[in-house]
Amino acid sequence: MNILEVRHIQKNFGKHPVLNDLSFSVPEHSIFGLIGKNGAGKTTAMKMIMGFLKPTGGEIRVCGENVAYGNTATNRFIGYLPDVPEFYGYMSAKEYLMMCGRITGLKRLQTSKRIQELLPLVGLDGIKRRIHSFSRGMKQRLGIAQTLLNKPKLLICDEATSALDPKGRKEILDLLSVAADQTTVMFSTHILSDVERICDSIGLLHEGKLALHGKLSEIKNTYRKEAVRIETLNEAQARRLLEHLHALSFIQSVERSQNAVTVQLHDPQKNGLKIIDVLSDEQIPIMNYELLEPSLENVFLDVIK
Ligand SMILES: Nc1ncnc2c1ncn2[C@@H]1O[C@H](COP(=O)(O)OP(=O)(O)OP(=O)(O)O)[C@@H](O)[C@H]1O
Numbered sequence: 001m002n003i004l005e006v007r008h009i010q011k012n013f014g015k016h017p018v019l020n021d022l023s024f025s026v027p028e029h030s031i032f033g034l035i036g037k038n039g040a041g042k043t044t045a046m047k048m049i050m051g052f053l054k055p056t057g058g059e060i061r062v063c064g065e066n067v068a069y070g071n072t073a074t075n076r077f078i079g080y081l082p083d084v085p086e087f088y089g090y091m092s093a094k095e096y097l098m099m100c101g102r103i104t105g106l107k108r109l110q111t112s113k114r115i116q117e118l119l120p121l122v123g124l125d126g127i128k129r130r131i132h133s134f135s136r137g138m139k140q141r142l143g144i145a146q147t148l149l150n151k152p153k154l155l156i157c158d159e160a161t162s163a164l165d166p167k168g169r170k171e172i173l174d175l176l177s178v179a180a181d182q183t184t185v186m187f188s189t190h191i192l193s194d195v196e197r198i199c200d201s202i203g204l205l206h207e208g209k210l211a212l213h214g215k216l217s218e219i220k221n222t223y224r225k226e227a228v229r230i231e232t233l234n235e236a237q238a239r240r241l242l243e244h245l246h247a248l249s250f251i252q253s254v255e256r257s258q259n260a261v262t263v264q265l266h267d268p269q270k271n272g273l274k275i276i277d278v279l280s281d282e283q284i285p286i287m288n289y290e291l292l293e294p295s296l297e298n299v300f301l302d303v304i305k
Contacts, residue, residue, distance in 0.1 A: 001064075003028050003077075003154050003184040004049065009058035011044055018044050020208030022058070026154075026201075031180050033195035033216075034188040035300070036205030042188040045205070046158055049186075050075055063153050079147030079183070083159040085139060089132030093124045093142050096131060100146050111149070118145040122175060137168030144175055148182065155179060157187045161194050173198045192296045202296075204303060211303045216296070223299040226252075226268050228275065231260045231288035244278050262292070 004026040011019040018041045026032040034042050047053040049060055054069035061067065062074040087096055094115055101111025119125040122141040131142065140160060147155055157176065161169040169191075176185050177198050189195060195202055195216075202219065204212040212219055232238045238259045245254045245263060250271045252264040265271050268291055279286055 001028050002026060002061075003063060004032075004186065005061040006045070006049070007059050007061075009045070009048065009060065010056040011041070011048065011053070012056045017208055019055075022205075022209055024203045024210055024213050026184060026186055028153075028184050029180055030201055031176065031185040031187060031199045033199035033202040034186060034205060035190065035192065035195055035202060036188075037304070038190060040205040041208065042205060043158055046080075046156055046186075046188060049156065050078060050080060076150075077153040079150065079152035079155045081140075081143045081147050081155065081157045081160050083162050084136075085143035085146070087131045087139065087142065090130055092128055092130060093119065093134075093145070094128075096142070097145060097149060100149055104150055106150065114149055114151075115145075118148055121145070121148075121178065123171070135168070137164055137171055140164060140168065140172050141175060144172070144179065148179060152183055155183045155185045157185065159189055160187065161189060161191060169194060192300060196296045204300065206304050212299070219299060220294050220296070223294050223302060225264060225292065225294060225298075226266065227262060227264045227292040228268050228272055229260055229262045229288075229290050229292055230275070230279070230286060233285045233287060234259050237284050240282065241279070241284050244282055245275065248274065248278070250274070259287070 002025040006022060006024050009019050009022040022045065034045065036042050044053060048055050049062065049067060051067050051069055051072055051074065059066060063077045065074050067074045097115045098111055101114065122145045124138065124141060124145065131139065134142065161172050164172065173194055176187065179185060187199065199216055201215050202212065203210045230241065232241055235258055238256050238261050241261050242254060242256050245251055245261065250266045254261060254263045263275065
């Protein structure tokens with residue numbers, strides 16, 4: 001079942017079109033990464049999913065229900081985590097979550113039980129300090145606990161890792177992976193390595209549409225380049241290797257950067273052995289030899305160029 005369906009969304013600000021016939025769906029329990037350059041329209045799309053912005057055209061369904069602008073009924077299915085969540089700093093994490101439970105209509109006992117499940121999950125169990133002394137990463141983890149309090153069907157995270165250091169980012173990404181057992185995650189970011197770490201499917205927003213949409217593994221396969229990278233001892237050896245490789249018929253292109261040579265070739269599994277023969281015949285020492293995996297960054301640059 002699709003938790004979210006976005007169909008033919010158009011959004012203009014004045015005469016300026018930001019989203020143009022945007023369509024995608026997010027299946028239950030997946031982690032969907034919405035990526036795009038700054039200003040691509042990620043936040044605009046998320047605001048429309050929560051009914052805070054009116055689409056110029058098209059429709060959005062959350063858990064099968066139509067999202068209506070200005071009507072937050074479908075937000076009972078949604079938890080929202082912004083890039084920098086705001087809290088009452090004088091409260092402890094537990095007090096804050098108790099207050100959130102009360103505001104959202106949960107019974108006291110129910111909230112208390114849920115907090116006992118969530119605080120260990122986000123690594124804040126037993127921390128009695130006030131929130132104002134929390135690190136950014138701790139605040140973001142508390143934000144995740146807050147969004148999960150009401151057991152949302154869809155957790156929307158807008159640039160949730162962008163303001164964090166690498167350790168804080170890893171903690172949040174690990175947490176979102178675990179949270180996907182309980183909910184479905186839609187995660188917007190411009191940090192492509194974060195998407196590669198946790199998302200199973202992605203949408204690349206470019207010029208108002210999804211220029212790419214699908215399973216990350218399938219997208220990477222489609223854009224797979226047949227290439228190997230060989231690191232030699234020094235630049236002189238890499239130059240020597242370059243000259244010998246130019247003569248081989250199965251090589252499509254070859255380029256050198258310092259002591260490393262990157263080769264695009266047909267059938268790298270088979271023809272790679274012939275490169276090894278050259279290295280051996282010419283006695284060129286190898287520091288490293290690897291089959292190149294396509295990175296999301298390369299795919300991204302290929303698509304939006
Ligand atoms: N209320 C508004 N009025 C006019 N233009 C707007 C409004 N909100 C957003 N825009 C424009 O729409 C475009 C998309 O903005 P949006 O914030 O959705 O992009 P984004 O992909 O989330 O980018 P970022 O990562 O920089 O936040 C931008 O050109 C922005 O200036």
